[in-house]
Amino acid sequence: MKKLFTYTVPRPFFGYNIPIAIQSCYLRDYASKKKMLFSLPVTEVVRNNSYSIFKKNFKKKNISIAMTSIFILPIKNKKLFNTLMQDLHQNVNFHFVLENFIFNKKELIQWRREYLLLSKLSNNYNNLTKMLNQIK
Numbered sequence: 483m484k485k486l487f488t489y490t491v492p493r494p495f496f497g498y499n500i501p502i503a504i505q506s507c508y509l510r511d512y513a514s515k516k517k518m519l520f521s522l523p524v525t526e527v528v529r530n531n532s533y534s535i536f537k538k539n540f541k542k543k544n545i546s547i548a549m550t551s552i553f554i555l556p557i558k559n560k561k562l563f564n565t566l567m568q569d570l571h572q573n574v575n576f577h578f579v580l581e582n583f584i585f586n587k588k589e590l591i592q593w594r595r596e597y598l599l600l601s602k603l604s605n606n607y608n609n610l611t612k613m614l615n616q617i618k
Contacts, residue, residue: 486518486577488548489536491526496553505550512548512579531556533566541569548577557594567591 490505500508506523513520526535533556540547549555556562567587576585585593 483517483519484546485521486513486516486546486548487521487540488513488523489526489540489554490523490550491554492528493526493530495551498551498553500550508550508579509548512577516577518546531559531562533562536566537569540574542571544571544573546575546577548579550578551580552576552578552583552590552593557597563594 486509488506488509490502490509492502493499502523502525509523510520524535524539526532555566567590570587572587574587576583576587576590578585583593
């Protein structure tokens, strides 16, 4: 059985504030369903944009890491995201439970690019719609 390393954060992400105990239960259930060995979560410090525990525990290791959501990562912070990615092993696998995604490092980087592009289009569309409604 392959070991699944887990990572949790005690701070809000993407509008959610899920307690560590709930994240841990959710990740344990996910590992069981995937027939993987669950490891107790590595929990990040509370400060915003801090990923020191992540860097310390997962640097250059060929492992599988599960997180409650992809938005635990600094998706919108290019510099911080790239710093995290450069320190990871090329073959690391990410499991994002809420989104039901499993990505390798390359796929995660590609997904981020596409997500940021789509969110810009969505924001532009929403702004355009608001402007048109104001004109009416």
